[in-house]
Amino acid sequence: MPVELFIGGAWRPASDGARISVADPATEQEIASVASGSVADGLDAVTAAHRAGPGWAATAPRERAEILRRAFDLMTERTDELAALIVLENGKTLADARGEVAYAAEFFRWYSEEAVRSLGTVQTAPSGTNRILVLRQPIGVCVLVTPWNFPAAMATRKIGPALAAGCTVVLKPASETPLTALAIGGILTEAGVPAGVVNVLPSARSGPVVRAMLDDPRVRKVSFTGSTEVGRALLSGAAKTVVSSSMELGGNAPFLVFADADLEAAVDIAMVAKMRNGGEACTAANRFYVERAVADEFTALLTTRMGGLRMGHGLDEEVALGPLVNAESRDKVAALVAQTVAMGATAATGGSIVGGTGHFYPPTVLADVPPGAPVLTQEIFGPVAPVVAFDGETEAVALANDTEYGLVSYVCTGDLAKGLRVAEALDSGMVGLNRGIVSDPAAPFGGTKQSGIGREGGHEGMLEFTESKYIAVEW
Structure with missing residues (x-):
């Protein structure tokens, strides 16, 4: 069971030695001590993702797809192991945990299929003077912040489309449930994801660490699932460097x-x-x-x-x-x-x-x-x-x-x-x-009003991790 930070393809302790105590909600007993990343660790993770970005973006869509498909297979094979881990750190029932693992793995399968469908467009300009060529390109380094209630599914719902689009990521899981996220990081590596493409950074210092990453100009996307209150704060922080933001917030x-x-x-x-x-x-x-x-x-x-x-x-x-x-x-x-x-x-x-x-x-x-x-x-x-x-x-x-x-x-x-x-x-x-x-996974998930911005799942979910580039060309 991994309990260290996962940065640049390597497991390592926090730079200052800080740890998070993870407890079983049913017994209130500690089940693991996990590294708690610092601001320096967060910026190291951004560096690793930035360095890995060009190579991953240039990887053939089919190759990215096959890696995601292998990740789906590995998660499915390890359903019982992952479900038990979710129960221990989250508290949900075994039936709910098994259902979550199946749902979470499906995002890897769905986006393995979508990876080869990042379609652009070409058309003649209305004036007839040129062609309008539109490409979909990966947006770049993405910071993914996930909650404790679905520690597997909220991670894969963001990682799957980001990797399919050709982006690299830093995943910051909730302090209550870091073990599942770290396990998924290991599975993705086993599936063939190159070093630095996926980084997992548990931290009890979420505010300072995430703010530092959003202030880094190399970060071009933040995707957050959590409370509306925290979402507002992240949107405010993202405004400083105009970071593209997807927010899945509270509900009623x-x-x-x-x-x-x-x-x-x-x-x-x-x-x-x-x-x-x-x-x-x-x-x-x-x-x-x-x-x-x-x-x-x-x-x-x-x-x-x-x-x-x-x-x-x-x-x-x-x-x-x-x-x-x-x-x-x-x-x-x-x-x-x-x-x-x-x-x-x-x-x-x-x-x-x-x-x-x-x-x-x-x-x-x-x-x-x-x-x-x-x-x-x-x-x-x-x-x-x-x-x-x-x-x-x-x-x-x-x-x-x-x-x-x-x-x-x-x-x-x-x-x-x-x-x-x-x-x-x-x-x-x-x-x-x-x-x-x-x-x-095949449907666009998201809300109106203060329940969020953007959509996860479906084809729309991958488009959230792309930029449209328009090329005016004559031939």
């Missing part, structure tokens, strides 16, 4: 259930949309708006399903809900619930911290949630489902859109025309229509 996903929906199916969909990764996902359903005629029935069905989930260590195959990633996350969820109950909501199940070791919070359903309650205005990032009744399609859309975020929305209805009409009216970058998962 509405989940709309209309009276004509199959309620049993709607609850199945809700459990996926809410409880994937224990609710610690930017795509997690955050606010449940249910048409008044079926609100009580839906709440009762959801309460039964949520209350029946077994909680424990994620390595236990029978466990359906692991701990939250750390005590701060657990306490934030507990505070949101307590504030909402104090405003008049009722905890139909759960609603308070479980005692003992580990950062556990029980599956919770809140009924009679009043307007303006904290769980409706803030991203919960935990296993809590607040339910609010609505009257009619117009009110449902208005409630759903009443947020500064616009990442994803969910709609359950038996009327396809209504579903499509509502989906078009929702102000979000993605909509799950009678479906609890929207993420797919």
Whole structure:
């Protein structure tokens, strides 16, 4: 299990010897001590990526594609090993971790196919005087900053398209979950990625290290997944050197259930949309708006399903809900619930911290949630489902859109025309229509408003790592 920085194809300790203690959220025990990169280490990683850039950009697209395909194969072969590592440092269940590894590996396969499709264009100028030739060229050195909730998938979703486009990268994973990122760095090297093309820099000093890299004129791209607050700060820093920025930020996903929906199916969909990764996902359903005629029935069905989930260590195959990633996350969820109950909501199940070791919070359903309650205005990032009744399609859309975020929305209805009409009216970058998962490596992932800038996945995901060069030519 790699625990050092990965810079220029070599494993090395931090320049000042600093370390990060990585703990199992279920036991609160240290599982590894990982090197914590300094500003100097960050700039060394940029140097390594910069030096490797011309050679990687000149590598034939087919060769880049074959390397990514080998990385997919290696990740797939090591699913159990990687899944166990994710459980230990992140806390999610084994089933969720296996699903993440499969999803993460798929980005390498998808972009192995896209690597040979970085298509330009040629056309005659409207005046007829010349041809307009447009090339897609790699943007250059990319700084990739990833969160702890999907330590494998958030890394591959950025590394895959960057490498396919011909870019080199410095990956800065979250301090809570650096082990998975380091393991992926090793897999890419084994797959044939040349030294310096991929660098992995765990660091507990994220702010100073990332700022120093963004201030370096050799860095031409930053891709960040995380909170809107941190995203704003990174955008401000990127403005100094006009660094191209892709931001996948916070969410506050509405989940709309209309009276004509199959309620049993709607609850199945809700459990996926809410409880994937224990609710610690930017795509997690955050606010449940249910048409008044079926609100009580839906709440009762959801309460039964949520209350029946077994909680424990994620390595236990029978466990359906692991701990939250750390005590701060657990306490934030507990505070949101307590504030909402104090405003008049009722905890139909759960609603308070479980005692003992580990950062556990029980599956919770809140009924009679009043307007303006904290769980409706803030991203919960935990296993809590607040339910609010609505009257009619117009009110449902208005409630759903009443947020500064616009990442994803969910709609359950038996009327396809209504579903499509509502989906078009929702102000979000993605909509799950009678479906609890929207993420797919072949689809453009991203949001509107303060949920982000740009798209990841699909063909659009690779274009984020390219520059268009226009050549005016006559022949």
